[in-house]
Amino acid sequence: MSFLTLNSLSKIYGNFTAVDAVDLEVSKGEFVSLLGPSGCGKTTTLQMIAGLAEPSAGTVTLDGREITREKPNRRGLGIVFQTYALFPHMTVAQNVSFGLEMRKVGRAERDRRVAEALALVKLDRFADRYPRQLSGGQRQRVAIARALVIEPPVLLLDEPLSNLDAKLREEMQFELRRIQQTVGTTTIMVTHDQGEALSISDRVVVMEHGRMTQADVPAAVYDHPATEFISSFIGKMNNIPGIALKLGIRAHGVILPATDCPATEGESAVLSLRPERITIVPAGQGHLHGVVSARFFFGSHWLFNVDTAVGQIIVSWPNTDGSLPASQGQPVGLSWLPESARVSARTQETSRIDA
Numbered sequence: 001m002s003f004l005t006l007n008s009l010s011k012i013y014g015n016f017t018a019v020d021a022v023d024l025e026v027s028k029g030e031f032v033s034l035l036g037p038s039g040c041g042k043t044t045t046l047q048m049i050a051g052l053a054e055p056s057a058g059t060v061t062l063d064g065r066e067i068t069r070e071k072p073n074r075r076g077l078g079i080v081f082q083t084y085a086l087f088p089h090m091t092v093a094q095n096v097s098f099g100l101e102m103r104k105v106g107r108a109e110r111d112r113r114v115a116e117a118l119a120l121v122k123l124d125r126f127a128d129r130y131p132r133q134l135s136g137g138q139r140q141r142v143a144i145a146r147a148l149v150i151e152p153p154v155l156l157l158d159e160p161l162s163n164l165d166a167k168l169r170e171e172m173q174f175e176l177r178r179i180q181q182t183v184g185t186t187t188i189m190v191t192h193d194q195g196e197a198l199s200i201s202d203r204v205v206v207m208e209h210g211r212m213t214q215a216d217v218p219a220a221v222y223d224h225p226a227t228e229f230i231s232s233f234i235g236k237m238n239n240i241p242g243i244a245l246k247l248g249i250r251a252h253g254v255i256l257p258a259t260d261c262p263a264t265e266g267e268s269a270v271l272s273l274r275p276e277r278i279t280i281v282p283a284g285q286g287h288l289h290g291v292v293s294a295r296f297f298f299g300s301h302w303l304f305n306v307d308t309a310v311g312q313i314i315v316s317w318p319n320t321d322g323s324l325p326a327s328q329g330q331p332v333g334l335s336w337l338p339e340s341a342r343v344s345a346r347t348q349e350t351s352r353i354d355a
């Protein structure tokens with residue numbers, strides 16, 4: 001059963017369509033990320049849910065009630081922006097309490113709920129501090145506590161972690177998920193960070209040029225990207241152009257196997273293969289031959305660039321025991337399970353990239 005429903009929601013500025021007929025059903029308690037490159041319409045979609053932007057067409061329905069034209073304060077949704085927007089002259093507790101005062105909640109209940117919200121974000125010891133006395137991550141926790149204390153039906157997060165440095169950002173991603181799972185609030189988060197969207201969401205909604213192009217669980221978006229754009233935007237992908245065969249492609253005279261082969265035999269196609277699905281094997285073995293042209297260390301894994309007859313192939317190799325399959329300049333073979341590769345019809349977009 002859908003708790004929040006977007007029905008053909010659109011936003012048009014002059015003759016520019018920022019959001020193009022987006023349909024989405026979000027279940028109660030679900031954590032959904034809106035993911036896409038800059039300018040694809042994520043924030044505008046979120047703002048239409050919040051009531052901060054008026055839809056040009058379509059509807060927003062919350063818990064069976066249409067709220068498309070309702071004022072933001074009447075919707076009572078929790079909102080957290082990229083900039084924390086805390087009141088600088090108020091303490092942490094006063095910041096969190098503010099929304100309850102506006103709603104005329106009595107003193108005793110206010111104190112109880114503020115204490116609960118601060119405990120939830122692990123800031124109970126910071127209640128009397130001012131925002132300037134907090135780190136970026138702590139301020140963002142205050143913003144989350146402030147949004148949740150009013151017990152909103154939906155929590156809307158717009159790039160909530162993008163002002164934090166990489167390490168803190170990762171910690172806060174786990175924290176955000178823990179908090180959301182503890183309170184069970186239906187949550188929609190806008191992000192352009194694919195890792196963030198994949199790691200903490202129940203479902204990822206990918207947007208391109210104002211349109212929703214895939215909405216699915218993270219593993220499905222990663223393993224079965226609906227468009228070529230998604231396959232290269234989410235994670236790394238080797239896209240090898242060639243001619244479709246029944247089970248694979250032929251590229252530069254080499255036959256590359258794949259079982260997932262919806263393209264028509266004989267047509268121009270592209271074989272997509274994730275770097276971590278490729279194994280480096282001794283020269284003379286495998287489906288493809290090449291020479292290691294570069295090697296990069298990332299701690300948990302290495303990336304190998306391998307020059308082959310069909311172009312440069314990226315291979316990811318896990319750092320399980322410190323051993324390496326090949327050194328720079330070494331001839332190698334590349335192997336993969338045919339079910340790890342996917343062949344799709346070649347679009348004009350790929351042709352342009354390859355040209």
Ligand SMILES: Nc1ncnc2c1ncn2[C@@H]1O[C@H](COP(=O)(O)OP(=O)(O)OP(=O)(O)O)[C@@H](O)[C@H]1O
Nearest residue numbers: 013016018036037038039040041042043044045192
């Ligand atoms: N008030 C406005 N008037 C005209 N165009 C607008 C307005 N607001 C947004 N746009 C345009 O609509 C498109 C979508 O903007 P939006 O902010 O939703 O993108 P986004 O996906 O959230 O991008 P970002 O990650 O950069 O914030 C952009 O091309 C933007 O320039």
